[in-house]
Amino acid sequence: MGGPFAQAGTLIIDVVFGLYIMIVMLRFLLQWVKADFYNPICQFLIKASNPLLLPLRRIIPGLGGLDIAAIILIIVLQLIESSLIFLISGYPMGNILALLLYSIGMVLSTLFKLYFYAIIIQAVLSWFNQGYNPVAEILQRLTDPLMRPVRRIMPNMGGVDLSPLPVLLLLLILPILISTPITNYALQMMAMSG
Secondary structure (H helix, E strand, O other), X not given: OOOHHHHHHHHHHHHHHHHHHHHHHHHHHHHHOOXXXXXXXXXXXXXXXXXXXXXXXXXXXXXXXXXXXXXXXXHHHHHHHHHHHHHHHOOOOOOHHHHHHHHHHHHXXXXXHHHHHHHHHHHHHHHHOOOOOHHHHHHHHHHHHHHHHHXXXXXXXXXXXXOHHHXXXXXXXXXXXXXXXXXXXXXXXXXXXX
């Protein structure tokens, strides 16, 4: 990578795009799990993602209850972020297929990280949570599809919920098995064509 200016530029691009990708991804996931959209966090996600998502929804309809426009927006944003970072760092971008594959791998990596940190934050909040908490409610709704099957299998350990441990382990293994090979393969494709 280039000098300090290139590193600073890469950091800024990564933070700005990463945050917005996370916002759109959270909105998509919370729609998928049918979260309470009167929750203040959901309202923030809606208002923050609407400027780019609403025009795209006019062109791309949903399919079977899935917000296809949100999925495409996430991939396009990741594609732009990856292109800008490769451009700044002087890395050969190669063909568009390799760049798209790399972006999909990065989106999957972000998804795994999002769930990993959501489960950790939810576990920490459960120790201190007294009464209604909009963050805890959203996290519970978001992580429940992953946690429910494990909670059916794991025995109750006297009030201590150990079910997050195997899910967290799985969320650490999945990037190694899925997103890292995809991004590595895409980088090899770019290096060979560049």
